[in-house]
Amino acid sequence: MTKNPRNIRNFSIIAHIDHGKSTLADRLLEFTDTVTSREMEEQLLDNMDLERERGITIKARAVKLDYTAPDGEVYELNLIDTPGHVDFNYEVSRSLSACEGALLVVDASQGIEAQTLANAYLAVDNNLEIVPVINKIDLASADPDRVKGEIEDIIGIPAQDAPCISAKTGLNIQDVLKAIVEQVPPPKVDYDLPAKALVFDSVYDSYRGVIVYIRMFEGKLSKGDVIKMMASGEEFEIVETGYMRPFGFEPCNTIYAGEVGYITASIKTVSQTQVGDTVTLASNPTKEAFAGFKQAQPMVYSGVYPADGSRYGDLRDALSKLQLNDAALTFEPETSIALGFGFRCGFLGLLHMEVIQERIEREFDLDIITTAPSVIYKIALRGGKEIWIDNPTNYPSPDEIESSYEPVVKANIICPTEFVGGIMDLCQDRRGTFVDMKYLDSVRVELHYRLPLNEIIYDFFDALKSRSKGYASLDYEIADYEKSSLVKLDILLNGDIVDALSFIVHSEKAYTRARKIAEKLKENIPRQMFEVPVQAAIGGKIIARETVKAMRKDVLAKCYGGDITRKKKLLEKQKEGKKKMRRLGTVEVPQEAFMAVLKFDE
């Protein structure tokens, strides 16, 4: 018994951050009576706390909606939500390729942004039917006609009939549903071919193992089938198949071509079912896997250490648990003289890094110290050997290096014309190479730069926002490796190198950065009993120096009568403050100091 594939619509929503993607998804759920408004929790699809707070989607989600059209016809709408950040571009592309269409949500006053554009191009590349939707028309500054023009001019798709809605107030949501049914093509299906499904996400569940989110393209899958993951080569027996519903999983007997659903098969970690992999039957495999599968590849590395050294084991457990659900997270033990035992962790990008760090602190109640993020450098050694360096500590001494290479990205920045000067300055300052500039309309410009990744991973995005009053948007993808002149900068406190503060920097930048870091450390290290010299050095050569003066007064010289407890408490309070610091030799360094040195643009 099969369904009518003509009544299935698979689509995702693409939008710039804050343009209302999640709110629209909520409205669709509400409008199709999949969720009643009483059950409705704001932005249901973003169900990680962190996602709701940051207003972004980190993991992809999917949900099946039942929609009864005005003519009485019942449709099965599969909404596949996509992550909204450049760190997760690959995941976005996989989610998109599971769909036939995409809603392109554009803010009626802000217009198109870099991320909108990047995702729209991804959708076009995946041959999706793009359905533009103009959101936030209830705002006074809304200018739907201008934005429609923009969509036509910049993306090149008709937009005059685009639904104009307010996801916030629920205005014209029915137009969106109508457009989905009319414009997104139904899936083309062939039930008789060998089973072939695309993995677009997976989540780890402690009871059922990994729940694999799939889009069935050909054939069908049922409970008991032995499946094969074509990239990893692993085989599993299906325990359950079903659909994703807003409030949980709804088991079904079989998932047919054209549908979106899940399978469970006692899979232990998500790394066995990576996004982009192809699921087929072990006994009767499909001929070819889906193109474009990529092993999750960390781009940014950083040392993660427990603030309290005795919690090393807890940190390892936390990382292992997070990894069950995140194939892009890698970690391996490392040791720092300054910070003790910890882990070198690999992340997709800076946001991914911050998200993981926050989850460790929140979900596992662990205080952690992280070292400066580093990209992976390629070093050609004298004698022809080539090595990859993701940890400044392992950087070879200059006389062993023949040449060094760093990763470079193609960056795409959209901003109002008035900020172009400031942003070009910033890109120049970050060693960017100008590629070209396009006027999107009379007030907005799209800038293309090649930028070294290590200039982006610190505070580039913050700097961009501050120089454009928040109007500029950024999107980037890794391009290639470029020959570069790199040096390792060491930081010394009280004459001793603090390995956790070392980092790799372009030689031209070394002096300014050394001075800034020395200043930052001086500001962030509280006065101690003794004066603390703060130095920055390349090789053995000191290139910057500051001094944290010795503490002056640190005494309870007030009369408290016989109130001994009060005096004791004051002392203890001080001791508490010290606990949050790391002792490096005879110097106490607060955790913030490790992060503060990463902010350059002020």
Added chain:
Amino acid sequence: MPFCVKKCAYCDFYSIAGTCSGKRLEYTAAVVNHINMYHDKSLVFDSIYFGGGTPSLMSPQDLENILCALKENFTITPDCEITLELNPETADKNYLSELKWLGVNRLSFGVQSLNDDELKLMGRIHTAEKAVSSIQDAFNAGFDNVSCDIIFGVPFQEPKSIRNTLTELCRLPVAHISAYGLKVEPNTPFARMELIFPDEDTEERMYFDIIDFLGLNGFEQYEISNFAKKGKHSRHNLKYWQGTEYLSFGPSASGYFKNRRYTYKKDIDAYISAIQNKKEPPVSESLTVSENEKRQEKIIFGLRLSKGILLSEIDLSCYSLTKSPIISRLLNEDYIRCENGFLRLTPKGFYISNGIINEILELQKG
């Protein structure tokens, strides 16, 4: 004695402003009854301290009633140190001789400064002149153990002014001086006023000036903030630093008895009514001190004393100290000394004593 004529601008101790004579009688009765509740002749005391507030607002009769109660209920040694804190303004000749007659043998004057501008700013009710004459009167009344409190780090204060105050005090028959650094406490008038305090260099200079000047004038620094002529150490204050037990009576008063540190609530009415109902007054704090905490207290408070602490009492040795790089450095740079089995802080060390004490505590723990 929770009464003051007027609250000072820097003070966050508990007291009720105004003379409130009616309440005073009621309060004295409560204190007497409270003392009766502790009746135990096997308890021996060699020091009694009337602190405040302004104890000198109590009438000689009030004080007599309390002293009698103490003598009836406990064993008071013949050489008992009996101290009373006075505001110079409230100390006339008659009152002073009454105190002498009652057996009070040590007076602690709240002088604070001998600079009238500073006194006004702090909200003190007396002048410098009155302070000087009161001290003289006390001596004439037969008091040979007079202590003065002074405060340094007062807004707009210069080192010169502290030196002037000390010079004058040293000319007077003063046997003991407590020099406290001003600390702005929240919810005091000082915290609300936008005042300019001496900068850290100046404040530091003041502290070391005080030590040097008093040293030259025959005062030995025996604790971070306390200086005494030979044999005139405050027996009472030493008990605080040495971890001796003591009883306390009155709202906001802190005691240490049977391993318990406690502080009565800052509420005179609750205090009086509890006593009237023959109950122990409400406390704001009550902590049993464990053996381990006693050891910590030995470090925290023992190191405030110039003579320091016996290393063997805290299970440390000079050698074990040098294992900590910070403590080694503190020893090398003469912040602390290790002599004859004692560990002690130098004046330089006193000024950063919190950090040092925490280091020693840390070491002792590990």
